[in-house]
Amino acid sequence: SSGINAEYGDVCMDAVESLKDVMETEIVPKAKSAAGKMCTIMFFMDDCEAKAMGVIDFIGQFVENMDARVLCGRLGNCEEVELAVRDVEEEKDTCAKCKEEFQDIVDTLNEYPSIKTFVKTIISTVVCYLPIENCDALIDGVVDQAFAELDQGAESLCAALNLC
Numbered sequence: 001s002s003g004i005n006a007e008y009g010d011v012c013m014d015a016v017e018s019l020k021d022v023m024e025t026e027i028v029p030k031a032k033s034a035a036g037k038m039c040t041i042m043f044f045m046d047d048c049e050a051k052a053m054g055v056i057d058f059i060g061q062f063v064e065n066m067d068a069r070v071l072c073g074r075l076g077n078c079e080e081v082e083l084a085v086r087d088v089e090e091e092k093d094t095c096a097k098c099k100e101e102f103q104d105i106v107d108t109l110n111e112y113p114s115i116k117t118f119v120k121t122i123i124s125t126v127v128c129y130l131p132i133e134n135c136d137a138l139i140d141g142v143v144d145q146a147f148a149e150l151d152q153g154a155e156s157l158c159a160a161l162n163l164c
Contacts, residue, residue, distance in 0.1 A: 012072035015132045016142070019063050022130070028060040030126040031119075038122065051108045055119045058105045062146040065161040075141040095164035099154040106150055116147055 019027070032053050039048035063071075109115060120143045128135040149157045158164040 009069075009072055011133055012075060012138070013068040015135075015138050016063070016066075016068040016071055018130065018132055019127065019142070020068070023060050023063045027123065027126055028056060031056045031059075031122050034122045034126060035119070038118070042118075051112065051115060052119060052122075054105055054108060055115055056123070058102065058150075059119065059123060059143060059146050062149065062161065063142060065163065067162075070160075071142065071145065074145055075138075095158055098158035098161065098163040102150065102154040102157055106154065109147070109150065116143075119143070 035052035035056060036049050039052060042048065120140065123143060124136055124139045127139050132138060149160055152160075155164070
């Protein structure tokens with residue numbers, strides 16, 4: 001069965017690499033623009049726009065910084081690999097900043113759990129015009145994985161993103 005797994009792994013990694021290419025330039029700005037419009041008609045939280053933007057930025061950073069093979073491994077699409085841990089002595093500021101930012105996101109998600117579905121729907125809609133195989137399932141998996149990593153706490157998330 002490893003053949004099938006390897007094949008899925010390649011498909012997943014190609015898709016994640018495609019996402020990485022357009023995440024910051026296209027996906028995040030379009031998703032933010034869509035969130036801004038949606039927030040004007042949906043009053044389900046205070047500071048809807050600011051909070052949605054924060055979560056969208058987080059998903060963008062998650063996709064950008066997560067190694068494709070590790071991410072696909074966690075999605076169960078290929079062998080998970082352990083990455084060599086970098087020496088992060090010089091990255092203490094980056095690490096502190098990361099933890100601070102993600103704590104804000106964690107607080108938002110705890111206060112407004114429905115924002116998860118809101119953001120996932122927006123990102124799916126924005127991404128899935130791209131020719132990505134099984135796009136909806138992939139985005140579901142990636143976004144769920146991003147939220148699952150958040151649940152592990154800022155410390156382990158920032159480590160996973162190679163920022164600590």
